[in-house]
Amino acid sequence: SYELTQPPSVSVSPGQTASITCSGDELGDKYACWYQQKPGQSPVLVIYQDTKRPSGIPERFSGSNSGNTATLTISGTQALDEADYYCQAWDSSTAVFGGGTKVTVL
Amino acid sequence: QVQLQESGPGLVKPSQTLSLTCTVSGGSISTDFYYWSWIRQHPGKGLEWIGYIHYSGSTHYNPSLKSLVTISVDTSKNQFSLKLSSVTAADTAVYYCARGYYDILTGSGAFDIWGQGTMVTVSS
Numbered sequence: 001s002y003e004l005t006q007p008p009s010v011s012v013s014p015g016q017t018a019s020i021t022c023s024g025d026e027l028g029d030k031y032a033c034w035y036q037q038k039p040g041q042s043p044v045l046v047i048y049q050d051t052k053r054p055s056g057i058p059e060r061f062s063g064s065n066s067g068n069t070a071t072l073t074i075s076g077t078q079a080l081d082e083a084d085y086y087c088q089a090w091d092s093s094t095a096v097f098g099g100g101t102k103v104t105v106l
Numbered sequence: 107q108v109q110l111q112e113s114g115p116g117l118v119k120p121s122q123t124l125s126l127t128c129t130v131s132g133g134s135i136s137t138d139f140y141y142w143s144w145i146r147q148h149p150g151k152g153l154e155w156i157g158y159i160h161y162s163g164s165t166h167y168n169p170s171l172k173s174l175v176t177i178s179v180d181t182s183k184n185q186f187s188l189k190l191s192s193v194t195a196a197d198t199a200v201y202y203c204a205r206g207y208y209d210i211l212t213g214s215g216a217f218d219i220w221g222q223g224t225m226v227t228v229s230s
Contacts, residue, residue, distance in 0.1 A: 001169065033216040035153075042202060042223055043153065048216035086153055090208060090215050093166050095143070095155035 002091035004098035011104045018074040020101045022087030025068060030089045032070035034063060037100075038083045046085075047072060079105050108133035110203050110221035118197075118228050124190040128203030128221060135184045136161040143206050143217060144177060144188045146199040154199075158206065159186055193228045200225050 004024045012018035022032060032050050035043035045054050047063035050070065060075045070089075074081050082105045087098040114126035128142070135142060144156040157167035159177045167175045176189040190197060200223040208215030 031212065031214040035217075042220040043217070044220075045216055045218050048218075049214050054218060088153075088216070090213050093208070093210060094168060095145075095158075095206075095208075095215070095217075097153040097155065100152045 002089075002094070002096050004087055004089060004096055006085075006087060006098040006101045008099070009102045009104065011106055012074070012077045013106055014079060015076055018077050018081070018103055020072040020074075020085050020087075020103065022070040022072070022098045023068055024070075024089065024096075027068050027070055027089060028066045030065075030091065032063065032065045032087055032089050034061075034070075034072045035086045035088065036081075036083045037086065043086065074103070077103075077105055081105060108205060108219050110205060110219060112201060112203050112221045112224040114224060114226070116225060116227060118193055118226060119230050120194055120228055121192055124188070124193050124197060124201075124226055124228070126188045126201055126203075126224065126226070128186050128188075130184045130186075130205075135179065135186065136181050139207055141206050141208050141215075142177075142179065142186045143204045145202045145204055145217070145220075147202070147223070148196075148199045156188065156190075156201075158208070195228050198226065198228045 034047040037043040050065040062073045084100045118124045141158040143158040159165045179186040202223045203221045204217040205219040206217040
């Protein structure tokens with residue numbers, strides 16, 4: 001079965017850039033999306049189709065996908081961006097999630 | 107705006123069937139573009155997709171759960187439902203329903219609206 005791998009944690013200072021990677025076999029040939037989940041809340045879609053932001057998602061969230069790696073970048077990270085982030089892609093009509101990355105804003 | 111709300115028992119006995127319903131409000135479930143999914147999250151763990159249904163009745167399930175899962179739709183009530191049979195403690199999780207789209211030709215898809223989630227505990 002297809003697998004997506006994320007680092008368990010990423011730390012970033014306020015105002016700096018956080019990069020979260022998601023690795024999968026030939027992931028660049030698929031579309032990746034990203035979700036933000038804060039404690040006790042439902043996930044929120046922040047990036048879809050590799051690079052697109054849903055309405056209401058701040059411009060500081062951006063995405064890319066090439067080769068075997070998709071990346072979510074948070075520019076000018078704010079304290080309210082502290083959350084778990086999950087990547088997701090489709091493989092053979094099956095939705096696959098990465099294991100999640102906890103972003104800590106120090 | 108479209109909202110989703112899960113409902114069902116919070117406690118299920120081992121070997122029994124877990125049954126949940128998702129009610130869609132603020133929009134129709136009978137739209138060609140969207141697929142309606144169940145996703146679960148074990149305590150302190152990541153997200154696991156269970157399966158989806160289209161209003162036409164077309165379904166697709168996670169291969170790892172396929173033999174135990176049934177997802178159905180009731181368009182007259184604007185609801186879709188999950189049944190997971192022969193549950194064990196490993197099925198204890200928060201269960202989310204979500205609206206998503208999926209283009210089989212391009213492989214593009216995402217879950218853009220989620221319910222608040224409902225905790226289901228499997229215990230005797």
